[in-house]
Amino acid sequence: AQTVTQSQPEMSVQEAETVTLSCTYDTSENNYYLFWYKQPPSRQMILVIRQEAYKQQNATENRFSVNFQKAAKSFSLKISDSQLGDTAMYFCALGEKSSGDKLTFGTGTRLAVRP
């Protein structure tokens, strides 16, 4: 069965600095994809970034980038130039084609950006 592990329950970063959130996963599939979702205090889940496993190049979206290490099954999220609006829960998720596209989520990392 697929699993997703986020080992950092809480993190804190100073505004304008860089922070990295960790995620490891386990899957026996070759065809899968990984996501980072953000859940602000409003509790609306927002997709931050997506990575297809077959792509070697790390995905980037503005201030957000990932470090995808396929052999190590690691998928960390780097947030550059942190902003107060980045304060949220961040969830790592794994989707496998063989599982009908449903997602398996980690337990989340609560990120606080300090002014």
Added chain:
Amino acid sequence: DGGITQSPKYLFRKEGQNVTLSCEQNLNHDAMYWYRQDPGQGLRLIYYSQIVNDFQKGDIAEGYSVSREKKESFPLTVTSAQKNPTAFYLCASSIIGHPSEAFFGQGTRLTVV
């Protein structure tokens, strides 16, 4: 605007009662999902459906039921058999295929009183 609508936002239920949470999407997505969120446990899959009139159990289906009579709608019923129903419930939908991503509703907070 396209999106997913969950209602109500807050719901209170007496012990022993069934309650139904609504989820509607106008994104023309084939797949729909229900997740439960508890503090410290992330999101856990309750049920999912990839086509009308068909659905599958997720990891924590006991005490829940669903229907998929229309592509746009995927209501979740929390039955009296669910021993600890107080939680935040999230509905999502997605395009089936590769790559895919889930779009989420704003959630329903269910409290048993």
